[in-house]
Amino acid sequence: MMISKPLYTLQLKTKQNFEDNLTHLKNLILDCESDSIILAPEVCLTNFCYQRMDEAAEFAKVATESLLRLCSDRVIVITMIEKYRNGFYNNLKVFYKGELLHKQSKHKLFPLGNEHLHFQSGDIAEIAPFEIDGIICGAINCFELRFIELWQLLKGCDLIFVPAQWGKERKDNFETLSKALAITTQSFVMASSGANDTCAKGSAIISPFGYATKDDEQEVISLRANFNEITQARKFIDIGLSKTPCNP
Structure with a gap:
């Protein structure tokens, strides 16, 4: 049976005021169709605010409660700064129902941005497929896009999320790697990068054949995806991919 979903990838500027960023994000989410999947740029509510990490971690609690109320009829994918006993983490979170x-x-962690000095590294085992309404999904967070061994962990996924705050000097790298990820895994890829002056933009929704829907002038890029395209791509160009079972 055909699965069709409206997909939205966001391309936002992040301001100094965390509350303003959350309000703007919520308004954009409310403008998206119900039963949609929405991806926001990496740490779009706070940016990499190394001088305000404790404040950002506290705000993540507020943002989490707010997004839990918004996700009854749509999927929201976002990353935020959170604190545990041994330090700060850049956490990707998927909210639904x-x-x-x-x-x-x-x-x-991105050494050029000194992320390794401010964040703890997550467990690689967390980069694993999960399911949304019969769609097998996976996620790679920004700098992780450069590591092909992480792509291998998501082979067989139907949809891969790539939130980012990619530097504008490496814009072509971001767009090329995002498209290569879609072609290599024969999946849909949603890439969402920030729109601040230092950021590459380049947000896109990319099909299993590598066709990209993108617009650097827009905050919201959308596509109604027909997931039958994955079956067609894998049958037409058979490289041995099949669905990856999710952990219960």
């Missing part, structure tokens, strides 16, 4: 459906901490 009023619950936290999936969480993973960023495993590969």
Whole structure:
């Protein structure tokens, strides 16, 4: 049976005021169709605010409660700064039907941005497939896109999320790697990068054949995806991919 879903990838500027960022994000989410899947850029509510990490971690609690109320009829994928006993983590969280459906901490930290000095590295085992309404999903967080061994962990997924705050000097890298991820895994890829002056933009929804829907002038990029395209791609160009079973 055909699965069709409206997909939305966001391309936002992040301001200094965390509350303003959350309000803007919520308004954009409310404008998206019900039964949709929405991806926001990496740490779009706070940015990498290394001088305000404790404040950002406290705000993550507020944001989490707010997004749990918004996700009754749509999927929201976002990353936020959170604190545990041994330090701070860059956590990707998937909200759906009023619950936290999936969480993973960023495993590969970006040394050029000094992330390794401010964050703890997540467990690589958290980079694993999960299911949304029969769609097998996976996620790679920004810098992790450069590591092909992490792509291998998500082979067989139907939809892969790539939230990012990618530097504009490496815009072509981001767009090329995102498209290569879609072609290599024969899956849909949703890439969402920030729109601040230092960011690459380049947000896109990419089909299993590598066709990209993107627009650097827009905050919201959308596509109604027909997931039958995955079956067609894998049958037409057979490289041995099949669905990856999710952990219960």
